[in-house]
Amino acid sequence: MSQEVEFFFDFGSPYTYLAVTQLGRLTEKTGAEIKWKPFLLGAVFKGSGNQSPAAVRPKIMHLMVDLQRWVKLYGVSFKMPSAFPINTITALRMALAAAEKDSVARFSGRVFRAYWEENTDISKDEILVGLAADEGLDGEALLARTKDQEIKDQLKANTDDAIKRGAFGAPTFFVGKEMFWGNDRLTMLERHLLGK
């Protein structure tokens, strides 16, 4: 039986985008299954008492340099979005709606690329509908579902669950009770999955 990796994400996190570009390699190497779990990173910072790295000026300056090093190492495309930070709540709710159609990875992967590679404003309903359509999904239906209390509650529940289990940033991965935080801990996660 393949191991399950819970992957808590918010589209607004650049290191989460970087991690997303490596998930295919991770699952190939380990046979693990990724369970995509949208959460609200802002609420995670607040709930855990942590602060966004963007709150500390020298940290954000260095983060920009560090991101480019990872982009080079991974050989991926990356463009700092003009709208940053951005409101991701509708996109995250649509990801939950997509999960009901077994399409959360496809939809979310598309949104990550749109924001972090194509400088797309992912706070806008019509943009999100179009991104869903790119993946052959009914974007209008997903958007409609974001108005339902059930989906709103799910996003809050994911966020609260992550905080309760020790999360304080993103990306956050869980394998059972074992937590891994950060794109830079993907190799640790991989080692764990391989029983090293």
Add this chain to the structure above:
Amino acid sequence: MSQEVEFFFDFGSPYTYLAVTQLGRLTEKTGAEIKWKPFLLGAVFKGSGNQSPAAVRPKIMHLMVDLQRWVKLYGVSFKMPSAFPINTITALRMALAAAEKDSVARFSGRVFRAYWEENTDISKDEILVGLAADEGLDGEALLARTKDQEIKDQLKANTDDAIKRGAFGAPTFFVGKEMFWGNDRLTMLERHLLGK
């Protein structure tokens, strides 16, 4: 000509200890020279507007787990000291005095091991004198030198210099203007030194 890596350190940082265990491998692989530069991490947090990870409860909880993963990966010895955090100012000043005798790496390496492997109270003068003696150094002379304004000023100057150049935590490495932060960026530093 070999490249110089400025290595800003404070004995009180566990991730800096971890990095220290890998410096031999780094210099072997890259031919770089490490210039050990003691600084006061507490002042760096304050001066940069950053906060110690120890200030955020879920972060410190996770840090303990993460440290053990690195200990396993590196195959090094590690024991969380009973006195933590600890006052490192005399030890750092002695490291500066040791630098005048071209012995900063030897003295500092011994202090890192004493604190992070042997649960030694490195805030105490007599302990520090003994650790210097372990390395064949005149500990009393190094300790006497810590009372001199010149050494006190040097520690402050190193700290201010690091903050001015963008440091906000430890360990911090510089190769010219390129900054690398964290034990977990040693591979990035290595790639940079190898021109990758």
